[in-house]
Amino acid sequence: MKNNRLGRQTIRFENPPTILNTASIVGPKEGEGPLRDYFDKVECDDTCKEKTFEKAEEYFCNESVETLLHKERLKSGDIDYYIGGDLLNQIISTSFTAKKLGIPYFGVYSACATFAEAIQLASCIIAGEFALNIVVSASSHFSSAERQYRSPLESGVQRKMTAQWTVTGAGSMLLTQNSKPPYITHVTTGIVQDYGIKEADNMGTAMAPAAVETILSHFKDTGYKPDDYDLIITGDLGTVGKDITMDLLLREGFDVSKNYTDCGVEIYDESQDTHARGSGAGCSAVVFSGYLFDQLNKKELNKILFVPTGALLSPTTTLQGDTIPCIAHAITIENTPELGKEAK
Missing domain, CATH: 3.40.47.40 (Stage V sporulation protein AD)
Structure with missing residues (x-):
């Protein structure tokens, strides 16, 4: 094999x-x-x-x-x-x-x-x-x-x-199976991260380190850099988690300020009083299935890194005072892949 x-x-x-x-x-x-x-x-x-x-x-x-x-x-x-x-x-x-x-x-x-x-x-x-x-x-x-x-x-x-x-x-x-673009060319599976956050109403802070771990692992494994992507988009960090993610990535030497956003930030605007914007399993699903897929089909975007994030808490663990373990999974989606030619 x-x-x-x-x-x-x-x-x-x-x-x-x-x-x-x-x-x-x-x-x-x-x-x-x-x-x-x-x-x-x-x-x-x-x-x-x-x-x-x-x-x-x-x-x-x-x-x-x-x-x-x-x-x-x-x-x-x-x-x-x-x-x-x-x-x-x-x-x-x-x-x-x-x-x-x-x-x-x-x-x-x-x-x-x-x-x-x-x-x-x-x-x-x-x-x-x-x-x-x-x-x-x-x-x-x-x-x-x-x-x-x-x-x-x-x-x-x-x-x-x-x-x-x-x-x-x-x-x-x-x-x-292989038909027409857009293609899924790479997947990077996350490792659970837990930085001690306990508040169920502070998900962005809890999930940001998981997003950073997966993005860094993706760059390390593939040799890609932020500029190799038209867009890097996390799934559910909202405004708080997005800012933390950008800061943590910059500390590791990766400036994503030009082409990074978050599905939770994009789905609502400031006038809707959602506080730190959106999250939920449906957040990244509807933003990709609606907006991102449209942009890929129109060739407005040709290569994106899609990184939904998840807080793996439960009502039981919250009531028992446990911290919140988190996960992020990354997917490379592109219209014109150069198969087997990762950046070096």
Whole structure:
């Protein structure tokens, strides 16, 4: 078997998978933000006429996958695997969607980095020629996440300025064997980092070191530098985590100020009073499936490093006073790859 590993954490695909299409469904607050024109569907009611916020999140997840399949005129039987996850206990939104789809299913969890984990696993399966078509998805809902991880909205707890707004929405992606750009050429799988943060309303600070570890490992393994990318975009750090990430990378000799941003920063603007902007498993999923995929198709972006981040806490560990372990997974996506020619 030919070794496609670069260093300890990165895989290079000689036959890179293709992102054939994407779909994104969001709630009303996301539809009022600066990326409104890039989403496939904006719901005017975040309950989607369901009885609970959890059922509403399931609706977003299912709707994104069904929209994706409809775009490509595919049926569930045309898909080899469905890989996805969400933030709720036992990833119920995704698992209930999988029940409706009837597709062989892998449920995965990396908190807000779940979309990237699903993409990495799907890419390995396709590159290994074990499947032709794989759908991946991730979802979240502001109200269901607040109920589970922090305080139910009915409690009226005042949010700290470091708190982020969990994105209500779901994104999905169809990956297939080598067809047309954009391609997934490299994946760098993160290592869990824990710098002692305990506050569940300070996710950006907790997750930033994980983003830095993965980005640095990616640069070390591939030889790439920030200037080799049109865009480096983390998934869920918000304004606080973004600033910390830039500072930590600069201390390591990498200035990313010209081409770095964060999905959580981009999805809302200052007028929406989300404090430190967006987060959630659905955050990176809808920003990629909406805005970033559009920019890649238009060749406005030709090579990006997509780095969703996740805080691996639970209500139990928070109540028990544990710190918050975090993870980040990086994916190189490009239109014109020079396969096997990493920068040196």
